[in-house]
Amino acid sequence: MAIVLHAHLPYVHSSEPGSLEEDWYFQALLECYIPLLEVLEAAAADPAQRPRLSLGLSPTLLSLLGSAELGARFQPWLAVRLELLAQAHPSHAAAASAQAARLEATIAAWQSCGGDLLPRFRRLQQAGVLDLLTCAATHGYLPLLREFPEAVRGQLLTAVREHERLLGTRPQGIWLPECAYYEGLDRILTGAGLRYAILDAHGLLHGLPRPRFGVYAPIVSPGGMAFFGRDSGSTLPVWSARDGYPGQAAYREFHRDLGWDLPSSELVEHGIASPRPLGLKLHSVSGRDCPLEQKQPYEPKRAAAAAAADAGHYLAGRREQLEQLAGAMERRPLLVAPFDAELFGHWWYEGPRFLAELFRQAPAASVGLVSLRESLGGGQTLQLCQPSPSSWGQGGYHNYWLNETNAWIVPEWHRATAAMVARVNSGVASAQARDLLNQAARELLLAQSSDWSFILRAGTTTDLARERIHRHLNRFWRLLAAVDGRDTPPADWLAAVQREDGLFPLVNAADWASLPLRSPPAG
Incomplete structure (x- = not known):
């Protein structure tokens, strides 16, 4: 199984301190990017584990991560939230204490690496744990730029150059923005030095000819680009709040935030002009249909136990799926599970812990984890196929952006x-x-x-x-x-x-x- 995450934020460096855009970045640092690095580093240090992850880092996000000016504002932002946590109601003492510990640990981690996360990503790639992918330079939706191939090429060449500048190696894989594809894009991609990408399932299944192994093996396009297809069975349990794990009662509620609950005067005193999400959430989901005002206090230990159980359930499902496929295929099946990275930690707070449990439990569950790049290195022949225009957005094509x-x-x-x-x-x-x-x-x-x-x-x-x-x-x-x-x-x-x-x-x-x-x- 290949787990693929795509980390992206728009460029917010021009924002003034305290802006909403800056909050987007700092909350993603606190809840997603730093916890993800910690999970991968801990798993890599355990000889019993074999963590593998393909991770797309968009060029705009890399620019933010490489900005010393923006990084200097992160620690004061964390300090303000530590002060605001002290105003939490006593009924949320356990959740507030755990959140305060997370903030303090983040401050310490930020200081220890000098506010520079990029070397940590580079080391994990050098160790074979990470396969780092690029994206279009500013996440431009490429099918809508196709009238001018020069626009598409400008997005791609700028991305490849920025990836190499900040991460030290030229990328071979790319996360296409919104996994969006159009006819002929493969030749522009290979012209930029790229070799593989991910599409939604119908990008392969509606291809010509229809791939013999469906989405369970990569194909190669006439332009020489390898494409992987998203497996819905491996993704739905993780991303869906309605039908999957994130909607379970024990997990932290995303929409109920201390920024809406505190008096405006308290926020103004800390330099926040009006109510807004602070990234301080002290309630649990409490039930899929539970109204926000009735959410119960978050219990961190209960949520951690749920993440471990859900990881085991997920791996058991993937093992069964792989065993069934292996009996019907002439080659080793591959499950590709792509997600927005911000799902893990930001939208689903327990997501990084879930990943840590996947890495820990995968050997015993007999589910082998592999990166996309690694999966292409086995010498297996790929079927020649013309992918279908597609995206992973609502409706499956381009209408959400047009x-x-x-x-x-x-x-x-x-x-x-x-x-x-x-x-x-x-x-x-x-x-x-x-x-x-x-x-x-x-x-x-x-x-x-x-x-x-x-x-x-x-x-x-x-x-x-x-x-x-x-x-x-x-x-x-x-x-x-x-x-x-x-x-x-x-x-x-x-x-x-x-x-x-x-x-x-x-x-x-x-x-x-x-x-x-x-x-x-x-x-």
């Missing part, structure tokens, strides 16, 4: 990309113009983030999403005008833009140059 709420963005992307491609193709005369054009490339990439389309469709923080899209596009057009000599931005404006949106230091506007068309073969 509908009445967000379709207006697509022509804006196309207009900006057409101008970018034309400008790059015409050449750049000076180093100053090249710097401006590289910054325009950053703004275009940031405007293409699928996060904003998702937010518009979901109906949450839509003003923020619109503001980010317009901000990056407005900056793009002004920078392009400056390259052409039609505008001369004030020095302080340009410096502020380069400071706020200074990610991807190796970005190269030349990636948006049109490739020459190949001549058809003679005869």
Whole structure:
């Protein structure tokens, strides 16, 4: 079985201290990324275990993890939450004590590694525990960028370059944003040096020809890209709050947060202007249909016992599934279980403990864990198959990112990309113009983030999403005008833009140059 996690957040470095976007990042650090590292490191240190995990780290998330300026604000953020926990009701003493211990341990861990998590990811990859994948540079939804192959190539080449800069090795695997695929993407992927990716099940099952082994073995596309298919039997019990483990009564409730329960005056005293989620949750799920106001106090020991039991139940199900498949296949079956990494710890607080139990119990359960890269190294022949256009989003295709709420963005992307491609193709005369054009490339990439389309469709923080899209596009057009000599931005404006949106230091506007068309073969 291959467990695959995808860790991603939009770029929030430009935010002021205390912003909602900064909270997204710090809560993910506290609840997901740091616990995940701790689980993997502990499992790797135990000779009885053989932990394996494929993990996608998006380039925007890598930029955040590599930011010393943003990292310096994390410890004060933790300290504020420690102070607020002291205001919890006595009936939640056990949960508050456990949460305080987690915050204190995180502060100590952050100090011990100097606020730099990237070397820990690198060491786990070098040890063979992690298989680190990349993603499109800003999580651009590639099927909606396909009108200009240059836009897709710019997303991919920037991602590969940033991954190598921060993690020391060129990635071979990629988590396609939203697992979204369109015809011909495989050739652009291999052209960027990538070799394997994950699709939802119908991306393989609707392929031509239909794969002989379904989703239980990877296929290879005409462009030379290996694709793995998601196994719903291995994913549903873990991600579904309605039908799976996260909705069980003992686990920590996500939606009931101390930030909604404390008086506003208490929040203001600690520099928080209005009620908002703090990442401090002291209630249990208490039942799948239990109203928020009736949630019971969270009991950490009870939740830990449930995670151990659920991990055992999950592994037993996978062993039975593998045994049945092995009797019907001519090759060793592979179950691929992909998830958003933030499910483990942020949405499902006990998720990292569940993973720790999987690693601990897998040997006794006779379930072998393998990374995607490792699974391709066995010398087994892959069936040649053309994958089907698909995504893992609602509806299975592209409609969640192209509908009445967000379709207006697509022509804006196309207009900006057409101008970018034309400008790059015409050449750049000076180093100053090249710097401006590289910054325009950053703004275009940031405007293409699928996060904003998702937010518009979901109906949450839509003003923020619109503001980010317009901000990056407005900056793009002004920078392009400056390259052409039609505008001369004030020095302080340009410096502020380069400071706020200074990610991807190796970005190269030349990636948006049109490739020459190949001549058809003679005869």
